[in-house]
Amino acid sequence: MKSITLFSDGSSLGNPGYGGYCAILRYKNSEKIISGGEENTTNNRMELKAVIEGLRALKEPCCIEIISDSSYVTKGIAQWLENWIRRNFNKIKNPDLWREYIKVSKQHQVKTTWIKGHSGHAENERCDKIAKEEAEKVKSKGAAA
Numbered sequence: 001m002k003s004i005t006l007f008s009d010g011s012s013l014g015n016p017g018y019g020g021y022c023a024i025l026r027y028k029n030s031e032k033i034i035s036g037g038e039e040n041t042t043n044n045r046m047e048l049k050a051v052i053e054g055l056r057a058l059k060e061p062c063c064i065e066i067i068s069d070s071s072y073v074t075k076g077i078a079q080w081l082e083n084w085i086r087r088n089f090n091k092i093k094n095p096d097l098w099r100e101y102i103k104v105s106k107q108h109q110v111k112t113t114w115i116k117g118h119s120g121h122a123e124n125e126r127c128d129k130i131a132k133e134e135a136e137k138v139k140s141k142g143a144a145a
Contacts, residue, residue: 001062003027004058004063006023007020007123007126008054008073009127010046010049011068012043018038020044020134021049022034024127033052035131037081037137048097048101049097051068052100052104058108063109069114069118070114078112112124
């Protein structure tokens with residue numbers, strides 16, 4: 001299996017508000033950036049959406065290290081998800097996205113690493129910048145409508 005690093009970040013201008021996400025997939029010396037945005041969303045939804053869309057872009061089963069500054073995402077995947085599944089996502093926020101995460105991650109071996117945000121981690125800073133740009137694009141489209 002290929003070893004992939006998935007750096008991710010999400011942004012929301014208001015919570016809820018205009019949101020953006022970014023994932024950087026790295027395999028050896030190659031990188032692919034996946035980004036997008038949504039209206040009326042939250043920061044946590046965008047953090048998780050970045051991971052989902054990054055995983056969705058992979059064409060074969062891989063060993064993946066997800067590196068994120070979101071403890072919601074890293075702990076959700078590594079510590080809480082199993083219990084949430086047992087409880088059928090009862091009283092859990094964003095069950096639609098967590099179910100989507102399960103679908104797109106099932107063929108992969110996933111581990112998570114939490115990093116402190118805004119601490120100079122190069123890929124995290126890039127993801128943050130792109131996610132904010134995506135949120136601004138959504139906001140400007142909304143203002144133009």
